[in-house]
Amino acid sequence: MDSFSKKVKTFDAFPKVDPQHQVRxxxxxxxxxxxxxxxxxxxxxxxxxxxxxYVDRQFLVDNVIRSELTINVDMIVAMPCEFIHTNVEDITRDRFLAGETLNFEGLNFFIPQGFRMNNPNDFHETPELDAVMQDSLRAEFRSQGQRVNEDAPACHIFGSIPVNQVKGDFRITGKGFGYRDRSHVPIEALNFTHAIQEFSFGEFFPFLSNPLDATGKITPENLQAYVYHAQVVPTVYEKLGLQVDTNQYSLTENHYVIKIDEVSKRAQGVPGIYFRYEFEPIKLTITEKRIxxxxxxxxxxxxxxxxxxxxxxxxxxxxxxxLLVFGKKYVNQGQEKKDGGLLDKKVPKMSE
CATH class of the missing domain: 1.10.287 (Helix Hairpins)
Structure with missing residues (x-):
């Protein structure tokens, strides 16, 4: 028993070297x-x-039921406002006359500096948390349902459209195409060249980047159709008690030219600009945390x-x-051993 207790006392999980055996x-x-x-x-x-x-990103099931939200639009179409028809229709067959809430302002068509024209919009990065917090300035459009200078060569369309949070699409077509209307735009007058300044879902944050922002298309075809497909994900940013509730979306697109029936001389489709959207049942939370x-x-x-x-x-x-390469002599150069070892002590001579 005594030997066991001695072993326990001398046991050390982190063995140390006595000073007399240390070499500097x-x-x-x-x-x-x-x-x-x-x-x-x-x-x-x-x-x-x-x-x-650190920034924590998590995907959660979206348990918040939102009956409606808004689509924020700011774009220029190279066609007079009086020729344009706008409409929203969702999967429940509900229709929203977007022309009653959007603003139509006639002007000359131009492409703002820095716009990406005719580029594929298939890549988008998730904004960083700090950038979102700096740019999360809410805004509202200054007017609603206003129509100015509708016979100008191009039309500036801007405003917010209240829609149901279900699958649907927002359409910009020519009058008389796809819907009954009092007037019918001649085919040669159609021009769906466009430049998009803003297209987002939810609350309007004009400084946040979205996939369709600062993009556009130029076409010489009168019967051109552009279709944008958006997969929308509700996203919440949190930092220092502040919260920004917004929506991100990924984007795919396709475009084609409508053909004309040789017999009836009518278009075999509806040309225009289509924004089709679908909401995912998940929510992305991006939060700054500290251990x-x-x-x-x-x-x-x-x-x-x-x-x-x-x-x-x-x-x-x-x-x-x-030691293996240069030998022991080289390794021992410059070493200084501390005094106090057993071999360093002088052994006294025994007297006769």
């Missing part, structure tokens, strides 16, 4: 400085990461211990490589 060298000093440098560098990185937090302080302290301790252990093994490996 120039290489050891450099390795110590290098270890301290990396330790301080990692400590600085971890402290900065703890203060700045608990005690967990941070434990993490720092673990990293520090790992650095010391790894540095010790690397130094031993380095010493063994030097």
């Amino acid at each position: 060298s120039q290489r050891g000093g450099y390795s110590t400085l290098l270890t301290y440098f990396f330790g301080l560098l990692i400590l600085w990185i971890e402290v900065g990461g703890f203060i700045g937090g 608990p302080f005690l967990q941070f302290i434990a993490k720092i301790g673990t990293i520090g211990g790992g650095i010391l252990v790894a540095a010790g093994y690397l130094f031993k490996l380095y010493e063994k490589l030097l």
Whole structure:
């Protein structure tokens, strides 16, 4: 029993070296400085990461039932406003006369600087949390249902359309095409060249980037049809107690030219610009978080211990490589052994 207790007392999971067996060298000093440098560098990185937090992204089932939301539109179509018909129809067959809420302002067609024309809109990055918080300025269009200078060569269409949060599409067509109307636009007068400044869902944040923002199409065809398919995902950004509830969407598109029946001389389809949308049953939450302080302290301790252990093994490996390559004489150069060992003590002579 006594021998067992002695073994327990002498047991040490982290064995140490007695001072008289320690050897100092120039290489050891450099390795110590290098270890301290990396330790301080990692400590600085971890402290900065703890203060700045981290961004957590999670997809959750959307358990919030929204009966309606708005579609925000700001675009220019190269056709007079008096020729244009706008309409929204969803899967429930409900129709919204978008022309009653949108504004139509006649002007000359132009392409704003920096617009991406005739490019495929199949790539979009999720905005960063900080960028969203900086640009999350709500706005509203200054008017509703206004019509100005409708006989101008082009039409500026802008405003918000209230719709049901179900699958549907927003259509821009010529009068007399697809719907009964008092007037019928001649085929040669159709021109669906367009430039989109804003197309978004939900609350209007004019500075947030969307896939269709600053894009457009140019076509010489009168019977051109453009179809944009949007998969909408409700997205919530949270930081420091602030919350921005918006909607992101991914986009695919196709376009084609309507043919004319040779017998009836009528178009075999409805040319126009179609925005088809569908809402996903999930919600993306992007939140800035910070790990608990005690967990941070434990993490720092673990990293520090790992650095010391790894540095010790690397130094031993380095010493063994030097020994194999250059020999023991080279390795022992510059070493300084501490006094106090058993072999360093002078043995007194026995008197005769």
